[in-house]
Amino acid sequence: MTISRAEVITSxxxxxxxxxxxxxRLVAASLEPGANVSEVARVAGLHVSQLFRWRKELFRHGEA
Known part of the structure; x- marks a missing residue:
């Protein structure tokens, strides 16, 4: 017997x-030696593509 898990969104x-x-802070964490960008994004509850976009934007503006 397999048990399926369903998520119910109520709001x-x-x-x-x-x-x-x-x-x-998240961009800096993703740039740490040995850091895994996907893991940083997952722990933050963020899609990895969003984190890569922030990295790109911060570098473009010379902030990182």
Whole structure:
């Protein structure tokens, strides 16, 4: 017998707003030696492509 797991969403989720400090902290964590970008994103509850976008934007603006 297999047991399936279903997630029930009971409310409307809105997009999360990330502060500039949070973005910079996550980008810095992803740049640490030996860091795994996918793992940093997963732990933060973020899609990895969003973290890569933030990295790109911060480097473009010379902040990282």
């Amino acid at each position: 409307v989720e809105r997009r999360r707003r990330w502060s500039q400090d949070e973005k910079e």
